[in-house]
Amino acid sequence: MKTLPPGDHQIAVIASRSLERAKEFANRHGIPKVYGSYEELANDPDIDMVHVGVLHTEHWRVGLLFLKAGKNVLCEKPFAMNSRQVKDLVATAKNNNVFLMEAIWSCCFPLYAEECRLLAEEAVGEVKLVN
Template sequence: MATRWGLCHVGKISHDFSVDMKTLPPGDHQIVVVAARSLERAREFAKKHSIPKAYGSYEELASDAEIDMVYLDVLHTEHWRLGLLVLQAGKNMLCEKPFAMNSREVGDLIAASKKSNVFLIGVYNLQFVLMVFNGERPESIHATGVLLNSGMDEPMVVMKFPRNRLAFCFFSIAVSLPNNATISGTTGTIRATLLPHEEMARDPEIEVVYVGTTQPYHLPVGMLFMKAQKNVLCEKSMAMNLRGV
């Protein structure tokens, strides 16, 4: 039986999620409901992606008995409030990054998932692996890790793809990693590196910078690039308050 998904929000990432979901067998996963604060927007999104039901409130989504899993794609500041709504309604949840605004909110979400005995999963940069493998579905996924004293986990993921190909992913908040990716094959190697903000700001060949960091960092990162005479396109919301704007 297919896992029945509900989408919490109708933003661009939910659009991308819906498009990607269509590459999977319908017998495994189906999006059956979408919700937004506006019923009109939810209906437009549902029509565009052939989703059977649309709701004009997130409370209706949480109370729908036909949903197995909810994908949470609202603004970061709403992850805690709406995440609790979904988890306390007994729904498994896949939460877009960042997980929450602080450790207290993360703890509340984890506690709610344990109390309701449901899965709570975060989204991280495994998308890069799927891009490298051109959207292929892995044959198996194995994950391991350690739990830090802070309560956060340090995970490692191994994904096995057809024709004996492997992807290794490691993420850390405890140590400083080089922020790069290495793609190795039988005839060569490609290395992709994420430049530090300061190095990017000094690059004379860059004219426009897209700032897509988490909201609390929009102000310092945006100021860094503008002081370096770069044009900036900032993801919403622009800043945390009027002073920051």
């Protein structure tokens, strides 16, 4: 899996229910644009992708907001609170032709790809359990 070199991506905006907290975070991390609501972010035509890191009980509601706005979504774990909510998120992503992924960060590490390769090649012997 290819990782992006520095400069190939950037955090363009932060949104929060609290404009003051968003401004504080943006100042601390050099983020140029701040919104005091998720709806404002969903309506920004310059944003292609959002990372949903709200309280897990809000993943479904906020995820749907962004997916319906045509944004690609990377959502923190747990994806949603139940299977019905997950099905809603997946169906909405498909209907809006956008990408949706649960943020399982470990699978994005180069080491993970190497582990999968070694397991597939049975280079480590007979595997009985991977935990």
